[in-house]
Amino acid sequence: MAENLLTLLIKTYREATESLPAILPSPAKNAPMAPAYSISSQMGSMAPAELEYEVSSSKGYTSSSLVATEMTDWDYLFGDWGMTVYGSSRIDAAANFSGTAALPPIIGDANELTPVLHSPTQESDNVYLLLESAYNQEDEPSVDEEMYGKLQDLCSEAKLLLDQADDKSHKIGKAEMDLHSALERIKESEDSYLQEVSQRKEIEKTFARQRLQIEEMRRRLCTLSDELQDSKKYNLMLEQRITQIKSAAKDHVEEITEYFIKQSCEESKKCQKIEMDLLSTLQRVKEVESLLQNEKAQREYMEEKIARQRTEIEETKRQRDKLYYDFQDAKEQRIRLEQVDASEETNRRRKAERDMLSYLQRIKDLENQQIRQLKKQETMEETMARQKEEIQATKRKLHEIHGKHMAEIKSAVKVHEEKDANSKQLFQELQVKYDKLLHERDTAVIEAKELRQKNKQSASVTNETPYTGFSFVELQKTTNGFDAEFKISEDGFASIYKGFIRNTNVAIKLFHPRSLKGQAKFYQEVAVLSRVRHPNLVTLMGACPDDFALVYEFLPNGSLEDWLSCKKHMPPLTWKVRTRIIGEICSALAFIHSHKPYPIVHGDLNLGNILLDANFVSKVGDLGICHLLRQPDLPTTNLQHHPTKNHKGTLCCMDNGEFKSARELMLWSDVNSFGIIILRLLTGRSKQQIGEIVEEAMEKGNLHSIIDASAGDWPLMQANQMAQLGLRCITLSWGRQPNLAGEVWVVIEQLMKAACLPTGPSRFASPSDAPPPSHFICPIFQEVMSDPHMAADGFTYEAEAIRGWLDAADTSPMTNLRLANRTLTPNKALRSAILEWQQQQNRR
Template sequence: MTLTSPYHSVSHSMIRVPDIALKGIMESRSDIVEEIEVREEEMVYVSVSENVKDSELTLKWAVRNFQGKKLCILHVHQTSKKMLTMGTEYSISRVEDHQVGAYHNSERQCMDDVLKTYGLICERAGMWAETLHIEMESIEKGIVELIAMHNIKKLVMGAAADKLYSKKMMELKSKKAIHVCQKAPIYCHIWFVCNGNLIYTRRGDLDETCGEALFPPPPLPSSILVHSSSLRQNSGQEWGYNELASSSPYFRKVRSAISSQDANGGTTRSSSLSSGRNSYACDNISRSDSADSISSPRSSSEVVENSTLRSISRPKRSINETELRAIPHSNEGLYNASSVSAQEEIASDKLYDELEKTMAEADNSRQKAIEESIKCRKAEKQAIEAIRRTKASESSCAEELKRKKGIEEALASGKEEIEKLKPKLDDIMKDLQLALEQKSSLEFQIRNSDEMVQELEQKIFSAVHLLQRYKKERDELLVELDNAVSLAEELRKKPVEDTSMARMTQFYTEFSLSEIKEATHNFDPSLKIGEGGYGIIYRGVLRYTQVAVKVLHSNSSQGHLEFEQEVNVLSTLRHPNLITLIGACPEAWILIYEYLPNGSLEDRLSCKENTPPLSWQTRVRIAAELCSVLVFLHSCKPQSIIHGDLKPSNVLLDANHVSKLSDFGICCLISQDELSSNNTTICCRPDYAKGTFPYIDPEYLSTGELTRKSDVYSFGIILLRLLTGRPALGIAKDVQTALDKGNLKDLLDCTAGDWPFVRAKQLAQLALSCCEMSRNKRPELISEVWRMLEPMKFSCGASSFRRGSEDHFQIPQFYMCPIFQEVMQEPVVASDGYTYETEAIKGWLESGNDTSPMTDQKLANDILIPNHALRSAIQEWLQQH
């Protein structure tokens, strides 16, 4: 019969012992069972990995084989040595500490999620599990550390990867499992599992040795049967207590405990037991019980139910011959009735009394031994807890020492840096001292300059006052002179002419021929700056002002009419891009204009006298200025003005390359009520067509009708010339061919710089639409042409800053618009991921394009997102520079 306790498995033979022995055994067993029940059941730990698939079968095996026990999920977390950023791995030593901390925190969050997943697996199986984890570089060392820290007695872990499992697998394949098996404390019992199958078991030493010492095995049951094979037939000896003790391992341990107790107390119990070896006769065993036990084997429960213990105080009787005959033949060897005598019965009674005392003393010794074992167990737990706390303290102390060492190293490094920076600090202090001295010197100079400025201001005020008085006197003299000259001229002219000239003198200053000759050194050929069909232009200084003097040809049949036309127009109009008429000399048909040092647009396009070419930004701005002044002339009230002779030679440039439109000799003036129904016909000249041939409207040549669209045609030719720098004749056809073939870049004027192709293409398409043969197909200046050129003019305002400043600093490339090639003012992000100037990308999209200007791929959408961060950066950069 085998009895099993939660701690040991002990096998015993089925024998019957005297009643008093059974009574003592039962009492001791109840004490031990009671003590065992008090003990708390140990927890089973299951080691898992970060991958749930790798440890799921191991956890399920533990849940399946340890139902009703407490589980704890054990995990060792390894922090990464590398960080994965933007698809690239970086060593944590090359990354800042706060980034490493954030990355490790995200790993710990993932670890918590994995442990929660393992907890859910246990919950589905109807078990509740705790979690225990630690961070270490080595997983196997971490498992061993946790076993030692938490006094783990039972552990389940993987033997190898599941894919390495085979039915013949009988040993550990994983280096981690081998390390744990070799290095784990001896008291830890470990089950190694692979693919849901138990591969290997490492039994803890405390289970086999220390466990028996601390917790004795349970005693025999209350009723023990006598097995026939375990009894001996001895004619000279009867079965006594020593035979029982020698045949049962448990009784041997009890006798050993009693002997040791007697050795401490000074009394030897073994001798008393051995002296009664043959003194006990088993006359108190009934024949019926012997027969039942021999005839059929029974289960332990049946034996407990059917067997009864006899008290020592019950009267004992001898076995007579009749009863001996009734015993089956198989038991004849056990008892020999004829050998029992009265003396033996008396000796047996004495031995019973002595045995009862011995058993009582053994019970006391056993109870004390159990109490001592409980105390030892408690002391062991306290010692283990103290060891765990000591290790934790040592670990924290080591961490503190490590941290202290790091701080000391950082402090030493800081001191070294300070020592290195001391020479630099000395140099800086010297520079600061020198700067302070220079500051003092400059402040002294500033004070002196302020005093000088005050003195000069007083002198300037006096000079200005004197100049104003002289100017007033001069003006009075000039007025008197003009009146005298006017009166003299009135006497010479006809009445009709007198009326016309009197009207004109109201709007401009009239100069005498002598003044003009003096200003031009009598029309010195060296002062000649230009010549046209109207006359010759000289440079001169008239009344302390540099002017351009335009002298009409004396043989011109229309000279006086053109003179009056230009005086009437320019003396009454003012516009930033319209040339300023300073005065005139009617007696010689001479016009005096403001002097523009950069000559005509024709000269600049041909780089006359090796002048530098115009940049593409300046050319775009000039085109926008020409459009602006044409819109102004066409919108004048009460009379609209058609220039009629628009060409680059009539567009003059000032010192800042601002364009000024001139030469209004053949312009047409017409009132608003003379406009035709289609709002195009302005002036009819069937007799002749004036102007320069490549710039003249073809319909004007064929019909003699000069319209607003005639100026639009001439403007388109000028715009094509600005783009390509080529002669005007046949330029429209060349540009159209280049657009059709897709090689417009080859036709652009490379001397103007790197043209933004998108803007150049828009300007070329706009110019060709202005050069349509039919005036009805040409765009309106105010609604179509100006709408496109105005934002271009605005954006080109920043180009002058860029070109003028590029010698001093380099503009960041990402501040430049890919289309306009200039610093962006309002950057936006398109669906292709590139950033553009708002006006540039809008112009691109409004031109009918649905592809990216950079990649030529189709745009996903036309949504534009303002790039506020880049805009702020550009503005800050512009302020700094």
């Protein structure tokens, strides 16, 4: 039985060894060392054939009966392989040496073949052995203690090699980290370069802005010189000279001088900032150079490390060759000892082979890892070389850009110095002009004082005329501080606001206080309008002489121009309303033209100056440019002699004949404007060539085609009479113009009767030859009092007016202060004086 087992064991061993390749002869001592990958490939070809791991289910060995034990590297190399056989809870297919190495089967006592599977994988270093007859066997003593000791030495050396490989991988990882840090530094240097480029672009933009500012300064200088020339041209006009001197001398000159000073300061600051930027750029270049030197030192240090690693790898190869020689010796000893104890020697041989194969596999992995590291090192060196070249190129570009930038800065500084010198020269010229303007301003101030003296003289006349005084605080309160929401309109001399004063809606005309011409117009308007009262003239309710403000009655329906053009979806005016408005305008013009002792001319009559009250009663407004046609005022008064605002003339000193001609000219302008208004109300057209259009239509008998259809069915006969009247009014011959108070009023009165409208022949007649004294006028009604009563504030009012006032308020209409009491005392002395004055007027 024992002989059969021995023969079977020898037969099995021969079959297993026949599959192994022939053992190579040991290399000579002086022979060149083979590369690691060739030795590992030769040793890998010595692996036995792949066996399939099968466990018969009929023998009762299942996966649940096996015990899995995880072994460390130390147990794998130095563990006791003679202990109880290890099993695995996993049943996998057998693989080759890279996955699973199958060993020859072991013959048990019952002549059953039980395969032994050694499966070291990448996931774990578990060793799985399955021996059916190994459960009850005990460890047997070692046959060859010397061979066992050598194997232990080999295992210890293999462990040392593994530790060295780990150290090498750690060093390589550190080198990669150093390389990454170097790349980050290079990126930072690139970012700094990009920032410098952006800063240079910003500097160029600032230079461009400075150029634009200098051009703007030149344009302003040109405009300033033009303004100065204009001021010289219009030096004859006192008001324009004063305004231009104030605006040019105080505003423009001071602003320009301050602007030049600020610009010079800003340019010096910008030059200093550019120098600081250049210094910071040079500092950054130095920092980049220091970083490059540090990176060069680190690269040299890495090269030294790589050289040391190469020496260590060569030492590892020599140790591997030594192990290979020892392995060959051990294999020869194994062959000699096979005949002594076949079973025990086979087990030990298999263990040694497994250890050797695993060790060779690890050596192969180390060689592959070394090859990869060498490739990484080569790529790293190439990358560092490219980066070094890029850094050198970047450095060259920085030097070139720095040189160009410095040249541009020097040229810009030179240009700015030249411009600074030019600006200083211009400043000196402006200073000379400023001194000249100051001299002109002094002369203008003297002339202004003379003009104010004349205005005061005219104001003395105004003080004799009756009007209600308003305080500026009262006007501010009713307009909310002259807020823009209350503003109705504005022109070059005054602004008109809407307000509510003393229970009455009013229109406040506020003249510009700095305009001398506006002040003159204020005194002139007060002097004229306070003398006349007519139902179809806008009533002047009062004034604030200290602040040059006039208070008029408020007319809510706007101007006749708005209604004729149907602005804001206004309904068109009927022909009857238009006929009545024409009669009212004629009445107002006839009234001011027949004023005694001197007639009054409007001078700017148009549809925009004719306002409508709540009952569509028309009232002629904007009498601010009207004039009393008295001979002493003509040499110094600008009189309007054309219906448009753009044509003005000055009447010089003239004799009586010339004065009469001038007066006729001024009256003719109002009649001409009245004729244009008639034709516009008739046709609804604009004033451009209105006379030619109507005259042509009448010659062709086609007047009905141009009559405004929105006014309704205008009777053709009345329309013809109205058109003929309008054409007569706009004639260019002075002597052929009709008289407003005579033939014109007769025609209009007939037309109004035909339209069933009320007429009043005395509407344009002057109520008296001389205006009533101011103390006869009621401050509230602005009429001659018939029953004067004195209130607690000391002022005298019409009894009906003051009682109505006290019913709504307990303050004074004149001072706006609270009254001590509401007692009214009849002023009999004043009443007697008023009655006596009225009797004298009736006698005249």
